[in-house]
Amino acid sequence: MGVENIIFILLLIGAIVWFSKNIRTISRNINLGKDLDRSDNKGERWSTMARIALGQSKMVKKPISGILHILVYAGFVIINIEVLEIIIDGVFGTHRILAQPLGGLYDFLIGAFEVLALLVLVACIIFLIRRNILHVKRFGFREMVGWPKTDANIILIVEVLLMLAFLSMNGADYVLQQKGAEHYVEAGAYPISSFLEPWFSGFSEATLIGIERSMWWLHIVGILLFLNYLPYSKHFHIILAFPNVFYSNLRPKGEFTNMESVTKEVKMMFDPNADPYAAPAEPEGDAVPERFGAKDVTDLSWKSLMDAYACTECGRCTDQCPAAQTGKLLSPRKIMMDTRDRLEEVGKNIDKHGKDHNDGKSLLGDYIKEEELWACTTCNACVEACPVSIDPLSIIMEMRRSLVMEESKVPSELASMLTNVENNGAPWQFAQNDRANWAK
Amino acid sequence: MATENLNVKTMAELTAEGKKPDVLFWVGCAGSFDDRAKKTTRAFVKILNEVGINFAILGTEESCTGDPAKRAGNEFLFQMQAMTNIQVLDGYEVKKIVTTCPHCFNTLKNEYPGLGGNYEVMHHSQFLQSLIEEGQLKIEGGSFKGRKITFHDPCYLGRANGEYEAPRKLIEQLDSDLVEMKRCKSKGLCCGAGGAQMFKEAEPGKKEVNDERTEDVIESKADVVAVGCPFCMTMMTDGVKTKEKEDSIKVYDLAELIAESKGL
CATH class of the missing domain: 3.40.50 (Rossmann fold)
Structure with a gap:
């Protein structure tokens, strides 16, 4: 075992430790959310995940980006099989360790990886063009300036670089194999990188080994760095897309939750045997009195918080939102981005100042404005459009509840509507007695 | 706007006669009060009468389902409305409801069961389609x-x-x-x-x-x-x-x- 292998092992361990730490933080943050039972219907959940996440069924509703995305997704998953060999080689100082045991299958695999790598490369370049030259509308909007735009470009450029490193590594290896260089056993098929041969064959063996080795290192170090970039990026969706779809709402989209705390009170009002003068029941243990709706991220369910981390800011929700399309302030994507930003802020506060720290800020107010919430028509277009079953509408509704039930902040016309419902049993000011006049 | 008296019985009237309808027509606030929507209500009733459906309305005992209150964030008012309506519906032992309003349809079908109101609820498009399939409506x-x-x-x-x-x-x-x-x-x-x-x-x-x-x-x-x-x-x-x-x-x-x- 040489110095190289020791460096490799240290890098690998470092990358895994760093990544696990960030995963624990994200998982802790998601669990700051309120309880919600999504443990039912396992069978339906698995099949929904297979169809929507694994099968990308919603991605292809937009065929161009959908098919390109499938290429990158399939390429990413399949090419990572190669990483297994790279890790073994890196730890033990071997070279293409799997070539001999796999034989003909190895040639096929390496050939397939190369084709996929080229497709990923092309798809990522098209994605970069769509974002930066064609300016596809949904990649715009006010929430996409600054970091979100940079984040998207970093992801695409890194993927291009990784694929280039992979193909150059193979190309140099292929030429070294032809030259019969020591250690470079003839193995693998190189349908794409063999096109680099005319360019590489002029180089000396030492230069080629230099290229092969540096590309090998660039590729694997790049992958380890990219892995650790995920928790800081919208690209984290490649991990959370799966559980997020698994735990998605299986009920009809029109069914909004009935708040249990309210049901208790209303039932008591309807109960003829209830004692109106009875003292309120003692709260169980040291339970904090529940807030109605959501003012901050910790008032949302853990699923809404997972939604926020699963969002990759593709903007299909905002693209379909009637309010956003007609120039209103609301953008469902921004609701998700704000939720994640605020949640990360709350998480950092806990890390720095402990669990009970209050920074005096909240999701509603500091991040999301009332005007955004009141622009929603609850049409479910955003929920329907999301390729990973994110539900921005439930966050909007929880915040409306907070505005109305906690702060009594209702647009005046809606206040009249509510008064009418309360007094006349209809949202307009008509007398209950006139309800059947249409039949006369 | 009314030009003729439609033959519409309320649940109270039918119950007084010792009868029960097969289906309750939930008219909704818009269908009851909005002039344009009232035309839809009347058209639907004419079809029901033409086919000879044994139906009734709640009349003045109907009240807003609470949908707009719930969507406006006032869960308390929604549940008050829902519980009141469920008491009325259960009082008449209603099993099946048809409505010309998808908001009423959604609320009655999806949000009432959790509060104890369980009914078979249909939107009028589904109801009419089923009448066609059964050969009752041509x-x-x-x-x-x-x-x-x-x-x-x-x-x-x-x-x-x-x-x-x-x-x-x-x-x-x-x-x-x-x-x-x-x-x-x-x-x-x-x-x-x-x-x-x-x-x-x-x-x-x-x-x-x-x-x-x-x-x-x-x-x-x-x-x-x-x-x-x-x-x-x-x-x-x-x-x-x-x-x-x-x-x-x-x-x-x-x-x-x-x-x-x-x-x-």
């Missing part, structure tokens, strides 16, 4: 034969409850030419009225949602927009007016299309 094209009709999916029937086919099957029965807007079914654009928007001015923006939707209608070259919701009816009618297309594009509820094709 439709011929009539005045809509060959006309281009497009269907504007109500959010609370389509995306919210996955019903895209029943309304379209009804339109096809009219021997008319069903044309789709570019945004339809699961991608259908909202009329702008849902989530209690019906009762307030829209937030500031570049455009009204119903105008945007009316442009889809114009693009589809349809001469009739069929709707299945009283709020969509208001929004689409206003949109067509704003675009000054009242002469070339008519807005009808599905029930009106069928009633008119049958000369009712």
Whole structure:
């Protein structure tokens, strides 16, 4: 075992430790959310995940980006099989360790990886063009300036670089194999990188080994760095897309939750045997009195918080939102981005100042404005459009509840509507007695 | 507006006669009070009477389902309304409900069970479609034969409850030419009225949602927009007016299309 292998092992361990730490933080943050039972219907959940996440069924509703995305997704998953060999080689100082045991299958695999790598490369370049030259509308909007735009470009450029490193590594290896260089056993098929041969064959063996080795290192170090970039990026969706779809709402989209705390009170009002003068029941243990709706991220369910981390800011929700399309302030994507930003802020506060720290800020107010919430028509277009079953509408509704039930902040016309419902049993000011006049 | 007295019994009247209806027609607030929506209500009742359905309404005992209160964030008022309505419905031992409003439909079907109200709930498009399938209702094209009709999916029937086919099957029965807007079914654009928007001015923006939707209608070259919701009816009618297309594009509820094709 040489110095190289020791460096490799240290890098690998470092990358895994760093990544696990960030995963624990994200998982802790998601669990700051309120309880919600999504443990039912396992069978339906698995099949929904297979169809929507694994099968990308919603991605292809937009065929161009959908098919390109499938290429990158399939390429990413399949090419990572190669990483297994790279890790073994890196730890033990071997070279293409799997070539001999796999034989003909190895040639096929390496050939397939190369084709996929080229497709990923092309798809990522098209994605970069769509974002930066064609300016596809949904990649715009006010929430996409600054970091979100940079984040998207970093992801695409890194993927291009990784694929280039992979193909150059193979190309140099292929030429070294032809030259019969020591250690470079003839193995693998190189349908794409063999096109680099005319360019590489002029180089000396030492230069080629230099290229092969540096590309090998660039590729694997790049992958380890990219892995650790995920928790800081919208690209984290490649991990959370799966559980997020698994735990998605299986009920009809029109069914909004009935708040249990309210049901208790209303039932008591309807109960003829209830004692109106009875003292309120003692709260169980040291339970904090529940807030109605959501003012901050910790008032949302853990699923809404997972939604926020699963969002990759593709903007299909905002693209379909009637309010956003007609120039209103609301953008469902921004609701998700704000939720994640605020949640990360709350998480950092806990890390720095402990669990009970209050920074005096909240999701509603500091991040999301009332005007955004009141622009929603609850049409479910955003929920329907999301390729990973994110539900921005439930966050909007929880915040409306907070505005109305906690702060009594209702647009005046809606206040009249509510008064009418309360007094006349209809949202307009008509007398209950006139309800059947249409039949006369 | 009423020209003839419709034969409509209330639950209270039927119960007094010792009878029970097969289905309760939940009229809804818009269907009861909004002049345009009342025409839909009357059209639907005429069809029910023509087929000979044994139905009743709650009349003055009906009250808002609480949908707009819930969507406006007032869960307390919603549950008060729901519990009151459930007491009335259960008092009459109602089992099956049909309604011409997708908001009432969604709330009664999905949100009442959790509060103890369990009923079989149908949107009128589903109910009429089932009458056709059972051979009880026969439709011929009539005045809509060959006309281009497009269907504007109500959010609370389509995306919210996955019903895209029943309304379209009804339109096809009219021997008319069903044309789709570019945004339809699961991608259908909202009329702008849902989530209690019906009762307030829209937030500031570049455009009204119903105008945007009316442009889809114009693009589809349809001469009739069929709707299945009283709020969509208001929004689409206003949109067509704003675009000054009242002469070339008519807005009808599905029930009106069928009633008119049958000369009712």
